[in-house]
Amino acid sequence: MIKVAKFGGSSVANAEQFRKVKAIIEADSSRRFVVSSACGKESNEDHKVTDLLYLCEAHVRFGVSYEPIFEQIEKKYRRIRDELNLKLDLEKEFAAIRKVMKRGMSTDYLVSRGEYLTSKLLAEYLGFDFADAADVIAFRYDGEVDMAKTEKLIESRIQDRGLVIPGFYGALPNGVIRVMSRGGSDITGAIVANVVGADIYENWTDVSGFLVADPRIVKKPLAIPCINYNELREMSYMGANVLHDDAIFPVKKKNIPINVRNTNEPENPGTLIMADCSEADAVNPPHFITGITGRKDFTVITLIKMHASAEVGFLRRILSIFEEYHVSIESVPSTVDTFSVIVASKQVEHCLYDIVGRLKEEIRPDDLRIEDHLALIAVVGRAMKDQPGMSGRLLSEFGSNEINIKVINQSCDELSIVVGVHNRDFEKAINCIYERFIAEEKEN
Numbered sequence: 001m002i003k004v005a006k007f008g009g010s011s012v013a014n015a016e017q018f019r020k021v022k023a024i025i026e027a028d029s030s031r032r033f034v035v036s037s038a039c040g041k042e043s044n045e046d047h048k049v050t051d052l053l054y055l056c057e058a059h060v061r062f063g064v065s066y067e068p069i070f071e072q073i074e075k076k077y078r079r080i081r082d083e084l085n086l087k088l089d090l091e092k093e094f095a096a097i098r099k100v101m102k103r104g105m106s107t108d109y110l111v112s113r114g115e116y117l118t119s120k121l122l123a124e125y126l127g128f129d130f131a132d133a134a135d136v137i138a139f140r141y142d143g144e145v146d147m148a149k150t151e152k153l154i155e156s157r158i159q160d161r162g163l164v165i166p167g168f169y170g171a172l173p174n175g176v177i178r179v180m181s182r183g184g185s186d187i188t189g190a191i192v193a194n195v196v197g198a199d200i201y202e203n204w205t206d207v208s209g210f211l212v213a214d215p216r217i218v219k220k221p222l223a224i225p226c227i228n229y230n231e232l233r234e235m236s237y238m239g240a241n242v243l244h245d246d247a248i249f250p251v252k253k254k255n256i257p258i259n260v261r262n263t264n265e266p267e268n269p270g271t272l273i274m275a276d277c278s279e280a281d282a283v284n285p286p287h288f289i290t291g292i293t294g295r296k297d298f299t300v301i302t303l304i305k306m307h308a309s310a311e312v313g314f315l316r317r318i319l320s321i322f323e324e325y326h327v328s329i330e331s332v333p334s335t336v337d338t339f340s341v342i343v344a345s346k347q348v349e350h351c352l353y354d355i356v357g358r359l360k361e362e363i364r365p366d367d368l369r370i371e372d373h374l375a376l377i378a379v380v381g382r383a384m385k386d387q388p389g390m391s392g393r394l395l396s397e398f399g400s401n402e403i404n405i406k407v408i409n410q411s412c413d414e415l416s417i418v419v420g421v422h423n424r425d426f427e428k429a430i431n432c433i434y435e436r437f438i439a440e441e442k443e444n
C-alpha cells in the first residue's frame with residue numbers, strides 16, 4: 001500500500017502543526033510520499049508565506065525595500081526550526097535567496113521558496129529524504145507536466161526512507177523554476193500520486209472533507225463521506241473550494257481515490273473522492289443529493305426573434321459575438337424563439353453594451369432584455385439518476401417557499417439540476433433544499 005500525503009498551508013503553519021503532521025505520518029507506514037505547501041496563516045491576522053513572497057517580489061520590482069517583509073518570513077521559519085530543534089541552516093538558505101534577489105530573480109523562483117523551505121524543514125523533522133521539486137517535477141516548455149520524465153525523476157530519488165517534495169512548482173527543461181496556479185500544491189500531490197502509482201492520495205487540510213453545503217450559508221451542514229469525480233467537478237465549478245480544480249485530472253487517469261482529511265481532526269475519515277462510489281454506496285446508501293452549491297451574480301441576456309428556431313446557425317451567430325469579447329458562457333436556456341445567454345456578470349462588466357450593440361446589429365432581434373442579480377444553485381447527486389419525481393420534489397420546494405425560479409437546467413446524465421433564482425433568494429433556497437432533502441431525510 002502506498003499513500004501520498006499532501007499537507008496544505010494551515011497544516012504546516014507553525015511548530016505545533018508540524019507535530020500533528022509527524023503524528024499522522026508515523027501512524028501509518030504506507031504514508032511514504034509527502035507533498036507540502038508553504039506555511040499558511042497561524043491566525044486570521046497572520047499572512048500566508050506565499051502571499052508575503054509575492055509582496056516581496058512587488059517591492060523588488062518597484063525598487064522599494066523588501067527587507068521588513070522578508071525578515072518576517074525568515075523569523076517564521078527560524079521559529080519553527082528552533083522550536084522543533086532542527087538543524088537546517090536557514091541562515092545560509094536565506095542568504096542564498098537574498099543573493100539571487102539582488103542579482104535579479106524571476107517571480108516564480110521567489111514565490112516557490114515558501115514550499116522549498118517548508119519541505120526542507122519537514123523532511124528533516126520526519127526523517128525523510130528531501131527532493132527539490134525543481135529536480136523532480138518536469139514541465140515542458142508548453143507549461144504541461146511531462147509525466148513520463150517526472151516519473152523517472154521521482155523513481156530515481158526513492159530510497160528506503162520516505163520522500164518529501166515541495167508542492168506548487170517544478171522546472172522547465174532548461175532548469176528554470178515554474179510555479180503552478182495558486183493552490184497548486186494539490187496538483188503536485190496528484191502528480192506524485194499518479195507517477196508513484198499510489199493506492200490513495202490523501203489531501204490534508206483544515207476541514208474534514210467536503211460539506212454538503214457551504215457552512216456560511218447552512219448551519220453545521222453534514223460532511224460528504226463519498227463523492228465521485230464528476231460530482232466533485234460540478235461542485236467545485238459552482239463554488240465549493242476545498243481542492244484545486246486541476247488536482248483531479250492526474251489521479252483520475254489512474255483511478256486513484258482522493259481522501260480529503262483534517263490535520264486537526266485526524267480521526268475523522270473525511271471525504272473520499274472516487275471514480276465510482278458504488279461499493280461504498282452498497283454499504284452506506286447515499287442521499288439523493290450529494291451536495292448543494294452555487295454562485296451569485298450572473299447576467300441573463302435574452303433575445304426574442306420570431307421563427308429564429310428555423311434559422312440555421314442562429315445560435316452560433318449569437319454565441320460567436322460573446323466569443324469575440326472572450327466571454328465564457330454559463331448556459332443557454334432556450335424555448336422556441338427565445339434564447340437566453342447566461343454569463344457571470346463580472347465577465348461582461350466592461351463590454352455588456354458593446355455586446356448588446358453587436359447583437360442588435362447582427363441578429364436583429366424583435367426584443368432584447370437584460371436581467372442581472374441572478375444566482376445559480378447546483379443540486380448535485382449521483383443518486384438522483386433515474387429517480388422519477390426528484391426534480392418535481394425539488395421544484396415544489398421552491399414553490400412552497402415562495403422562491404421564484406427563473407431558470408432550470410438539467411443535463412441528460414442527471415448528475416445535477418441547476419436552478420436560477422434572484423440573488424436575494426440564494427441563501428434561503430439553499431437552506432430550504434438542505435432542510436428538505438438532507439436534514440429531514442436524516443431524521444427519518
Ligand code: ASP
Nearest residue numbers: 037050168182183184185
Ligand atoms: N503556497 C501556494 C499558494 O498559496 C500553493 C499552495 O499552497 O498550494 O497558492
